[in-house]
Amino acid sequence: MDLSAFVATHGGVIPSSWLRARRVSSRRLTDALRSGVLIRPRRGWVAVPTADPELIRAAGEGVVITCISLARRRGLWVLKEPEWHVAAPSHAGHVGLPGAVTHWRTPLVPRPPGSLEDEIENMLVQVALCQPDDAALAIWESALRTGRADIDRLRNLPLPEPASRLLDQVTPWSDSGLETIAVVRLRWLGLPLRPQIWIAGHRVDLLIGDRLVLQIDGGSHVGAQRDSDNRHDAELRLRGYHVIRVGYRQVVDNWPEVQALVMAAVAAGLHRRPR
Known part of the structure; x- marks a missing residue:
């Protein structure tokens, strides 16, 4: 197995456990890291050097990209993004990441192991809790208009009140x-x-x-x-x-x-x- 190709085809940044599960030896992984074929954002993660820098940063910090930062990555309409928005697991301790807005809320949709980007429903909830109503509604309508989110799936979730209120307001009519x-x-x-x-x-x-x-x-x-x-x-x-x-x-x-x-x-x- 070509390690670089495998990592690249799986997003460019993956947990090193994914390689061990495919019987990649520690020796071979060490050789790939020493030669620069792979890099290590932090312990337990590997990446190809050409991977998305934002994903490498997320792996290095042990966080998941969410809220308006993920909305921007998904091509949704975002008014402003002055700071990086990430989600941290509850066991990480509530210490904010310098230069970022860290969200601690338990996700409504479980995040699969190895995720560096949040689920779209979690992202929309974070937006509803974090952003002013007008900017948040613009992102919600953009997500529904582009098919990134499904309104029926959202209706079946136990949304917090700000998100539920936005769901009641969304329309398909605005073009931007x-x-x-x-x-x-x-x-x-x-x-x-x-x-x-x-x-x-x-x-x-x-x-x-x-x-x-x-x-x-x-x-x-x-x-x-x-x-x-x-x-x-x-x-x-x-x-x-x-x-x-x-x-x-x-x-x-x-x-x-x-x-x-x-x-x-x-x-x-x-x-x-x-x-």
């Missing part, structure tokens, strides 16, 4: 985390908020009331996409809609500006259908 965040932050208006509905041949990001359209630009709104958006905005206005178009940074870093624009439009009655 930015739209989810906008909906959560504008609910206090008490107006109908309808994401991703068709008007004039295209979807709009959010319709507030009857006539107020909030369009949120991501990084792809340039070139031909921008031209198409401008044409659609013009068509919306010709049909009597009021359009507010904002960018990613405004939503993420300057939400009060966006909220002020919406409040001014609502105060002027621009969300109502003309009588």
